[in-house]
Amino acid sequence: MRRTAIVVDAPSGLAVEALPLVEYVGEGPYLKPEAGAIMASLGEETPVPPQDIQPEEMDIALTADWLETHTHITLKRAPRAWAGLRSFVADGAPVVGFDPTAENFFWLIGQGGYGIMMAPTLARLTAALVTGTPLPPDLAAAGIDLAALRPGRF
Ligand SMILES: Cc1cc2nc3c(=O)[nH]c(=O)nc-3n(C[C@H](O)[C@H](O)[C@H](O)COP(=O)(O)OP(=O)(O)OC[C@H]3O[C@@H](n4cnc5c(N)ncnc54)[C@H](O)[C@@H]3O)c2cc1C
Numbered sequence: 001m002r003r004t005a006i007v008v009d010a011p012s013g014l015a016v017e018a019l020p021l022v023e024y025v026g027e028g029p030y031l032k033p034e035a036g037a038i039m040a041s042l043g044e045e046t047p048v049p050p051q052d053i054q055p056e057e058m059d060i061a062l063t064a065d066w067l068e069t070h071t072h073i074t075l076k077r078a079p080r081a082w083a084g085l086r087s088f089v090a091d092g093a094p095v096v097g098f099d100p101t102a103e104n105f106f107w108l109i110g111q112g113g114y115g116i117m118m119a120p121t122l123a124r125l126t127a128a129l130v131t132g133t134p135l136p137p138d139l140a141a142a143g144i145d146l147a148a149l150r151p152g153r154f
Contacts, residue, residue, distance in 0.1 A: 001045040001086050003113065004059040006079035007037050011072060029066050040067045043113070048085070055083040088112045090154055096125050100152035106130060107151045125149070 010016045016033045023030030023043070031040040042063050060081045067073055089095055089110040099105040108126055111118055121139065125146075128135050135144065147153065 001088055001112075002048045002053055002056075002059075002083050003041060003044055003046075003086060004055045004063060004081060004083040005039050005041040006060060006063050006067070006081045007034055007039050008064075008067065008073060008075060008079045010036065010038050029063070029070075031067065031071070038067075038073070042066060045086070045088070045113070050085065053083045053085050055081040059083070086112050086115065094118065094122060094149055095151050096122060097129055097146065097150040 010033075016036055016038065019033045019038075021030060021032040029040065029042045031038055033039075040063055042059065044059065046059075060079065063081075064075050064079055068075060087110055092112060093110065094112075095107045095110045097107060099107060106126070106129070108122065111122070121144075124136055124139060125144065127133075129146075134140070135146075
């Protein structure tokens with residue numbers, strides 16, 4: 001699924017580092033601080049074949065329009081933009097675990113739009129599963145259900 005983001009200069013006087021991530025409830029557009037600038041994305045999930053993905057002009061224009069409509073930001077030039085692919089499986093949850101049929105093949109995929117934020121936790125789950133050790137206590141206490149993540153659950 002393709003997602004596009006733009007990065008624009010913050011309005012002068014705005015303490016960007018103090019900004020929270022701002023988004024609508026559920027899926028949708030969001031903006032957040034990005035190294036002293038502001039990053040915005042429509043949060044779109046456009047199905048595309050695997051490829052070296054590039055941002056589409058229309059997605060950049062729609063994102064810029066959303067930002068100008070919902071904030072005091074006015075864009076005076078074309079924003080810096082990039083697009084990336086995120087992989088999903090049918091239930092939208094990640095897949096973490098050994099393949100049920102291919103011996104010693106381990107799946108760690110399907111992080112969707114949250115792969116950066118989930119990376120530390122998924123890495124610790126993976127380490128425990130690969131080494132055959134118990135889940136770290138804090139992850140077990142948080143109620144992480146390995147069955148909900150295992151390959152072959154569909
Ligand atoms: C615009 C945008 C904004 C996002 N914002 C957030 C966010 O705020 N927070 C968050 O948590 N997540 C965010 N994500 C999602 C996050 O980036 C992904 O979930 C994460 O990058 C997935 O990590 P990965 O290592 O599984 O895959 P990727 O980061 O996609 O890495 C896969 C790598 O494999 C390479 N590759 C693919 N095919 C082959 C091949 N055949 N041979 C060799 N190499 C290959 C690719 O070039 C790529 O480098 C965002 C994604 C996008 C696109």
